[in-house]
Amino acid sequence: MSKKLVLIDGNSIAYRAFFALPLLNNDKGVHTNAVYGFTMMLMKILEEEKPTHMLVAFDAGKTTFRHKTFSEYKGGRQKTPPELSEQFPFIRELLRAYGIAQYELENYEADDIIGTLSLAAEKAGFETKVISGDKDLTQLSSDKTTVNITRKGITDIEEYTPSHIQEKYGLTAKQIIDMKGLMGDSSDNIPGVPGVGEKTAIKLLKEYGTLENLLQSIDQVSGKKLQEKLSEFKDQAVMSKELATITREAPVEVSLDELHYEGFRQEEVFKIFKELGFNSLLEKIGGAAVAGEPIELDEIDFTQTDEIKEEIFTQEGSFYVEVLEDNYHYADIIGFALVNENGSYYLPVKSALESEAFRKWAEDGTKKKTVYDAKRSEVTLRHHGIHLRGAGFDVALASYIINPSESADNLTVIAKQHGFTDVRADEAVYGKGAKRTIPENKVLGEHLVRKAAVLGLLKEKLEKELWENDQFKLFNSLEMPLSKVLAEMEYVGVKLDLGRLAKMGEEIRARLAEIEAKIFESAGEHFNINSPKQLGVILFEKLGLPPVKKTKTGYSTSADVLEKLAPKHQIIEEILQYRQLGKLQSTYIEGLQKVVNKKTEKVHTRFNQALTQTGRLSSTDPNLQNIPIRLEEGRKIRQAFVPSEKDWVMFAADYSQIELRVLAHIAGDEKLIDAFRNDMDIHTKTAMEVFKAGKDEVTSNMRRHAKAVNFGIVYGISDYGLSQSLGITRKEAGEFIDRYLESYPGVKDYMEEIVKDAKQKGYVETLLHRRRYLPEITSRNFNLRSFAERTAMNTPIQGSAADIIKKAMIEMADRLKEEGLKARLLLQVHDELIFEAPESEIEKLIEIVPDVMEHAIELKVPLKVDFSYGPTWYDAK
Template identity: 75%
Template sequence: MEKKKLVLIDGNSIAYRAFFALPLLNNNKGIHTNAVYGFTMMLMKILEEEKPTHMLVAFDAGKTTFRHKTFSEYKGGRQKTPPELSEQFPFIRELLDAYKIPRYELENFEADDIIGTVSLSAEKDGFDVKVISGDKDLTQLSSDNITVGITRKGITDIEEYTPSHINEKYGLTAQQIIDMKGLMGDASDNIPGVPGIGEKTAIKLLKEFSTLENLLSSIDQVNGAKLKEKLEKFKDQAIMSKQLATIDREAPVEVNLDQIGYEGFDKDKVVTIYKELGFQTLLDKLGEEGSVTEQDELEEIDFVIPNEITSELFAEDNYFYVEILDDNYHYGDIIGLSLVNEKGYFFLPAEKAQTSSAFKQWAEDETKKKVVYDAKRSEVSLKRWDIHLKGVTFDTLIAFYIIDPSETIEDLSTLAKKYGVHNIQSDASFYGKGVKRRIPELSELAKHLVRKGIAISNLKDFLENDLIKNEQEKLFTDLEMPLSFILADMESCGVKVDRDRLRSMGEEINEKLTKIESNIHQLAGEKFNINSPKQLGIILFEKLSLPALKKTKTGYSTSADVLEKLAPDHEIIDQILQYRQLGKLQSTYIEGLLKVIDPKSGKVHTRYNQALTQTGRLSSTDPNLQNIPIRLEEGRKIRQAFIPSEKDWVMFAADYSQIELRVLAHISGDEKLIQAFRDDLDIHTKTAMEVFHVSAEEVTSNMRRQAKAVNFGIVYGISDYGLSQNLGITRKEAGRFIERYLHTYPGVKAYMDDIIQITKQKGYVSTLLHRRRYIPEITSRNFNLRSFAERTAMNTPIQGTAADIIKKAMIDMAEALLTNKLKSRLLLQVHDELIFEAPQEEIETLKKLVPEIMENAIELDVPLKVDYAYGPTWFDAK
C-alpha cells in the first residue's frame, strides 16, 4: 500500500515571501497579482514534486493570539501589511478553493500551531509529512517523518530541514531550535531573548548544556563574567522567549485527516481565476485557450443561402454580422456574413457578397439602418472590399461594454448569454482552439453565423433599455458610436514606417550591444553569456562577491529589481541593465515592428481595443504603439521611423498637459488646486512649496520629484508602501508625505472620503459623461477587498473622465478636419496624445485649430492645456 503523503503550507508566510520576491504585477483591472502568482508557482511545484495524497493550507486568523497574554509586545513593531499585498489574500483563498486544497485558520492561534498540531497527528497516523514555510521557526517540527521546507530568497527555491540537516547546519536537534530562540530571540516576531546573545553563542551554549533550563540552572559553570551576568539578569525573559517560540502541538484544531485528501483541482475554476488575474503563461501550461464550458444543445433554425444577392433581401431595419476568422482582421479574410430582418434569416457567402453591386449599394446606404456586433471590425474588414459601411445605428458590443465594462467579452455568445439568449455557440467551441482551429463545412458555418445575426436582433432592445435606464444614451450615441468609425479610419489608414531607418537603428543598437558586452566582459575579467542568468549569477555573486539578494531554484536571481539595488555596489551593474534594455528594444520594438509592416502599404495598422478597459481608456495591439519605451534615448529614437505617408508632409502631435490632475481639481473642487491651474503654475513645484513650506526658489529638484510622485500617485490611491517604493524612502516618510499632501489640499481629501461613501450607496462610480464602473467589493466585509475597491473608486472617475475627454476631442477633431476641408489625417492616439500627418501648408491652421478643439472638448472648472509640436517624424513632433 502506497504511503500517505501530507503537505502542510504556511499560507501567510508563503504569500509574504511571494509578494516581496516578485515585482508588483497588475492584471488588466488594476488588481495587484504578484503574491497570487508566486503562491501559484509554489503550489504547482509542490503538486508536481511532492505528489501529495493530502493537503492543508493554514492561515493566521488575526493579529492577537494566546502568546500576547504572555507578552503583549509579541510581534510588535511589525509594519502594517502593504495594501497591495492585503488585497491579494482573497484571491489566494479563491485559488485554493479552485485547486480543491482545504484551508484552515483558528481564532487565537497562529498558522504555525495549526501546522504543528496537524503534523503531529499525521505522523502518529503513519503519514510522511512535508511542511512548507518561509519561517524557520517551523524547523522545530522536523522529525524522521516530518521534513520542513523553508523558502530561501526566491519563491520556489526550498531548503529542506530534516533532523540530519539541522544537525549538520547547527550541530543541534530540532527540539533545540526552540532553546536557541529562547536565547537569541527573534527580531521578526519581537521575541526579546537575552540581549547580546546571537546565534553562534546560543549554539555553543546549547552544545554544552543541551537545554535552556539546564543552562539557566548551571549559570555558575558558564565561561565569561559578562555572559553569566546577562544570563542571570535576563533568566525570566529567556524562559518567556522560549515559550513564545514554542509551537503549540495540541491546539484545538478541528481538522480530520480523512477530510483533507487531495484528489486534483477543478480545471474550469482554475482557468476562470487564471483568466481573471491575467495569468496567460499558466493558462498556456494548462493548454487552455478558450471557453471551458460545453455548449448547450442548440435549437434548429430555418435560413436561406440565396443563389444571388439582390436588393430584395434587404429591409429598412437589418441585423448584420461580418465574420473574419483571423483575430487580426486587418489581414484575415471575411469568411461569411449573416443578415436578419423582417424578410427572413440569410447567410451571405463571402465570395458572392464581395462581387455583388446590390450588397455594396446597401452597405453604403446611410438610410438603411444596420444593427451590428463590433462596427469597427466590420467597417475595417469591408473596406478591404472597397465597401464603406454606413447606416450603423447600433453596436451591441459597444452598448454592452458601456453598460458593464467589468464583464470580459470573449465573443458574441458571451454577451448573448448574459441576457438569456442561449441558441448560440461560442467561437472557441465552434471553430476549435489552437492547432485544432478550422472552418467547418458551409452549411454548419452558415448556421453559426445566422445564429449570431438572430442573437444581435434579440439583444438590441435589452441593451437599449439598459442604456436609457443608466442615462448612458448620449455616451453611446454621441461618443462611443462615432468614435468606432474614427478608429476604423485610423486603423485602415495606418501609419507609415521607414524600414531602412528601423534597420539602421537596429544596426546602431547592435554596435552598442557589442561595445557594452565587451565592457561587461572586461569588468568581469572573463567572457560569459550575459543572457544566461546562471552564468551571470556566478560572475556577480561568486567572482565579484556582490551580495546575493534573492535565489531561485536554478541559482542566483538576476532580475531587474535585484540588479537595480546592486547598482551602487559595482559599475558592471549599470552596464548589464543597459545591455538588457537595449536588447529588449532590439527584439521587441525594432525586429517586432519590422515583422508587422504591411508589405504592400509600408505601414503598420495597429488595432484599437475600444471595449476592453474598465476606465474607458483605449489600448492598442498588433503592434502596441502605446508602449514604445521613451525613457531611453534609443527608445525615443524609434519614433524617428514613423513618418508621413505623403511627400513633403509632416507629423503633428498634440497632447494634454496633466489632464488627470486637472480633472482631479475639477471633480474635487479643491480651491488651491483649481487656482494653481488657473494661474498656469507648475503644479509639482506648487505642491512642493505647499507641502515643504518653502518658496518657489527654495524648491529643489528632489522636492519637486517627490511632489510629482505624490501628485500622480494620489490619483491612483497610492499607499505609503507604493510611494516608498517609487521614491526609495521609508514607508513612514512616505506616509507623512501623503498626510501633508492631503492637509494641503483638503478638497482632495474630502473627495476621496465622499466618493467612497457614494460608491457604497450606489455600487458604482461614474465619469462626468456617465461612464460607469461597478465596484461591488466596496461593501465587502473583507478588509483587503474593500481597501482595493476604495482605491478603485477614487481613481476611476478621474482616469475615466480623462479618457472620455480625449475621445470627445478625437470626434471633434475629425469633424473639424472635414468642415475645414483639410487634408490632414488623424493617425494615432497614444495615452493623452493625438498624432496627425499633415501637408506643410496646413500646419499654421493646425497650430490654432488643434489646441482650440482639444482644449474645448469639455468644460471644466480649470482650463485644459494642450502642447503641440511638429516635424518630419513622430520623434521630431515632441
C-alpha cells in the same frame, strides 16, 4: 499508494511573493504581484511534489493565545500594505478554484494549524512537506516531515530535514525552539536574552542541550557577563521559548481525509487567470478557451443565399461579420449572417463580396444595422473594398458601457451574461489550435445566423438598460462615433521607415557588440552573457562579488540583484545596459518588423475600445502605447514612424496634466483651481504647500516628491506605494500624504464623499456617466472594501480624462472634414493625439487642434494642450 500531505503557510508565502515581485496591475487596476507569485509557487509545488492531500493555512487575526503571555508579541510590525491586503481575497478564490483546502482558526496562527496537522499526518503514516518563509517552522522537521523555507524571492528554497538542521546548526529540530528562547526573534518581537545571538545560543545548546538545563546550570557557564545576562533575563528566556513553540494540539476541526487533493477545476482556474491577466500562466495550463462540452441546440431555420438580391435587405436588421483571428487586419472573413423582418440568411463570403446588391446595402448609411464590434466589422470590410455604414447599434460597446467589469471578448459570452444561452462557443464549432477548421456550410451557416439573431434580442435589452442608467448619450454620442474614428485610424495605419528601423537595429547591434567586448574585458574571458549560470560563475566566483540571492540552479542574476551590486564593479552597469538594449532590439526593432504590412510598409495597431474599466483605450499588434521612452535608444524608435506622403509631417498634441485638472474640477479644491487658472507649475505649488516653502525655496528634489504625490493621489496611492516610488520610509510617505491632504482640503473631502456615495449607489461615475460598479465597497472583508474605496476615488478622475480625449478625437475628426483638410489622425497614446499632415496645413493645425482639444469639455479649470511637429514622430515631441 503512499500518501503525501503538503501544508502551506498562506500569509508567509503571500508576503514573500509580494515583496519579491514588483507591483503589478491587471487591466482593471487590481494589484496582482502577490497572487502571481503565490500561483507560480503553487504550480511548482503541484508539479514537483504531486501531493495526495493539501492545505493552505492562514492567520485568523492579529490576536492569538500568545498575546496573553506577552501582549507585545509581534508588536512593532508595520501595517500590511493595502496593495497586498487587497490580494488575499484573490488568493483564497484561486485556492477554491484549485480545489485546495484552506483553513484558519480563531486565536491561533497558521503555524499552529500546520504543527497540529503535520503531527496527525506523521501518526497516520503520511509523508509531509511544509512550505513557508518563516524559519520558526523548522522545529517541525522530522523523518516524515520536511520543512521547505523560501529564502530570497519565492522559488529559491532551502530544505530543512533533521540532517540539514544538524549540519547547519549542529542542533536537533526541537532545539530550534530553545535557540529562539535564547536569541529571540525580532520579526515576531520575541525578546530572548539581550546580547545573546545565534552563535552564542548554538554554542550553549551544544553544551547544555535544552534551555531548561542551561538555566539550571548558569553558574557553570563561562563568562561572567553572560552569566549575569542569563540570570537577569531567565524568566524572559522561558517566556520567549514558550512564544516560539508551535502548538501541535490546536483545536483544528478539519480531518486529514478532508484535505484530499483531486486536481484543479479547469474552467474556474481559466476564469480567474483571465480576470487577473495571467496570460502566460493561462497558456501553461492550456487555457486558450473555456473547457466543456458544447451545448446541444435546437435547429434554426435559415436560408443560404448564394445569389444575393436586393429583396432580402430591409431598412433595419442584425448583421454579423465572422472573423476568427484576433488581428483582423490580416485575417480573412469566414462568413456573414443577416436577420431581419424578411428572414434569416447565411451569406457565403465569395457570394457577398462579389454582389453589387450586398455592397449597396452595406454602404447605405440609412439602412440601420445592429452589429457586434462595429470597428472590427468596418475594418475587415474596408480591406475588401467595402465601406460599411449605418452600424447604429454595437452590442459589444453597449454591454461594455453597462458593466465594464464583466469582461467579454466574444458574442457568446455577452449573450450568456444577458440570459441568452442558445449560441454555441466558437471552439465547439471550429475547434481550437492546430485542429481549428471551418465546418461545412450548414453548420457554419447555423452558427452565424444564430449569432445575428441574438444581436437583435440583445439590442432590445441593452438599449433599455442604457436609457435607465442615463448612459445612452455616452453610448450613442461618444463610443459609437468613436468606433468609426478608430476604424479609420486602424485602416489607415502608420508608416514605418523600414530602412531607418533596420539602421537602428544595426546601431543597437553595434552598441551591443561594444558593450559585449567591455564585459568580456572586465570578466577576463568570453562567456554567454545571456546564460544566468555562466554569468553567475563570472560575477560571484571569478570576480568575487557577494552573492545576493541563490536559486536551485545557481546564483540569481536578476535585475534587482544586479542593481544592488552596481556600485561594486563596472561590469554590472555594462550587463544592465546590454540587457536593456537587447530587449529593445528583440521586442521593438525586430517586433515592429514582424507586424508591418510589407505592401504598404505600415503598421495597423488595433485599439481596444471595450477593455479597461476606466474607459481608457489600449492598443495591440503592435502596442504603440508602450514604446519605452526613458532610454534614448527607446525614444529614437519613434524616428522610424514617418508620414505616409511626400512633403508631409507628423504633428503631436498632448493634454498637460489632464487628470490633475479633472481632480481640481471634481474636488472643487480652491487652491488647485486657483493654481491651474493662474497657469502655475502644479508640482511647484504642491511642494510650496506641503513643505511650507516659498516658490524660490523649492528644490528639484522637493518638486520630485510633490510630483509623485500629485500623480499618486490620482491613482489612489498608499504610503507603501509612495515609499517605493520615492525610496523613503513608509512613515515619511504617510506623513507626506497627510500634509498633502491638509494642504488641499477639497481633495480630502472629495475622497470621503465619493466613498460614501459609492456605498449608497454601488457604483461611481465619470463626468459623462461612465459607470464602474463596486460591489465590494460594503464588504465586511477589510481588504476587498479598502481596494474598492481606492477605486471609487480614482475611477471618476481617470475615467473622465479618458472620456475627454475620446470626445476630442470625435470632434477633431469632424473638424478636419469641416475644414477640408487632408490631415489625418493616426494614433492616440495616453493623453496625446498624433496626426500626419501636409506641411502646408501645419499653420491651420496649430490653430484648430488646441482649440478643439481644449474645449472638448468645459471644466472649472482650463484644459491645456502642448503641441509640436516634425519629420518623424520623434521630432514631434
